[in-house]
Amino acid sequence: MKFPIHIERTEVSHLHEVDFSQLQFGKWYSDHMFVAEWRHGRWVDCHIIPFGNLPFSPASSALHYGQIIFEGMKAYRSPEGEPLLFRPEMNRCRFNLSAARMAMPQVPEALWHDALHELIWLDRAWIPSQQGASLYVRPFMFATDRFIGIRPTEYFKFIIITSPAGLYYARPVKVLTMEKYVRAFPGGTGYAKAAGNYGATMLPLREALQHGYDQVLWLDGIEHRYIQEIGTMNVFFVIDDVVITPELDGTILEGVTRDSLIQLLKLKGLRIEERKVSIDEIIDAGERQRLQDAFGSGTAASVVAIAEIMHRGRQIPLPPVEERRWWKELKAELEGIKYGTRPDPFGWRVPVRSRLLSVAMN
Ligand SMILES: Cc1ncc(COP(=O)(O)O)c(C=O)c1O
Structure with missing residues (x-):
């Protein structure tokens, strides 16, 4: 192993405390976590240890200046019980893109791979087996320099925690636009998971939330006209049988789910356009009954129908969710690939394998 990982197992598992029939997002954490340190230009001290609080200085620069990035991915259980990851390398590439934007070190392929596989293999009993549930995996990195001056930092922690979870949204979502606030603008950090x-x-x-909506549908920071994304998801619209999603212009996250849906649509021979989409175009299509579907895409949320879009106090007309087939079919297709119940034409599924533990535990 290029990055030797020292494993300290928990003496007391908390698995029996979890009610797997009532999983909520982010409530429970599995028994172990991965921790590594960046010191003097190298990743060192790679450990899998019992999940718990960490000691660090109150002067740690991340706490003051927000040099923190993260990723969100999931481990699924196949019908045969095999733990599966979905396109983990794409999450690593995005993590490193975020790291570069925030002046943080890159995580090499071997470290990402071994940390994920060893941790998930060790806690594989935590991967739920019911449909729709999975083990949410949260890698993150933050600056730990004990220094409250503002300067690029030299010390970092890279940590992975995991959490058994149900779907983020249990029902179709309601979103509204806001012109008072801006999420991202050209040259900013919109594309980073910062x-x-x-x-x-x-x-x-x-x-x-106070107005009864689940999320904000963000518009561009300059003209407040072009749709960017939802606070937790990328967004898709279907007009006249053409699927449209905002282009990657540096202000939105390049979602793993977004990319997967685009590839699935292309494979099916359907028309998909990545381009600028204005809110006026969506209103116009809605009013002329040409807007056939609207949905969000994300790892935590999967593919979820948008039940309502509110803009400047007016609701954009959309067909009833039950009558829309696009989001439903794409969700079924994508989840089939993730859970190993449908063929995987792109080779996206990655079986979780341990190099350190498999012999001892099987
Ligand atoms: C702002 C934002 N956009 C889009 C996404 C969807 O990205 P992915 O499909 O990689 O989960 C997320 C989810 O993490 C997000 O937080």
Whole structure:
């Protein structure tokens, strides 16, 4: 192993405390976590240890200046009980893109691979088996320099925690646009999974929730006209049998689910356009009954129908969710690939394998 991992197992498993029939997103954490340190230009001290609190200085620069990035991925259980990951390399590439934007070190393929596979293999009993549920995997990195001056930092922690979870949204979502706030703008950090992007949208989210909406549908930061994405998902529309999604312009996250849906649609020979989409185009299509579907895509949420879109106090007309086939068919197809119940024409499924533990535990 290029990055030797020391494993310290928990003495007491908390698995029996979890009610797997009532999983909520982010409530439970599995028994172990992975931790590595970046010191003097190298990743060192790679450990899998019992999940728990970590000691670090209150002067750690991440706490003051937000040099924090993260990823979100899932491990699934196949019908044969095999643990599966979905396109984990794409998450690593995006993690490193986020790291580069935030002046943080890159995570090499071998470290990402071994940390994920050893941790998930060790806690594989935590992967739920019921349909729709999975083990959410959260890699993250933050600056630990004990220094409150503002300067690019030299010390980091890379951690992975996992959490058995049901779907993020149990029902179709309601979204609204907001012109008072902006999520991202050209030259900013919109394409990075940087913690600050999410911290800055807590207030708009709270206001959206107070008005009875689940999320904000973000518009561009300059003209407040072009649709970017939803706070937790990329967004797709279907007009006259053409699937349309906002292009990657540096202000939105390049979703793994978004990319997977685009590839699935192309494989089926359907028309998919990645381009600028204005809210006026969606209103116009809605009013002329040409808007056939609208849905969000994300790892946590999977593919979820948008039940309502509110813009400037007016609801955009959409067909009833039950009558829309696009989101439903794409969700079934994608989940079939993820859970190993449908063929995987792209080779996206990655079986979880341990190099350290498999012999001892099988
Ligand atoms: C802002 C934002 N956009 C899009 C996505 C969807 O990305 P992915 O499909 O990789 O989960 C997420 C989910 O993490 C997100 O937080």
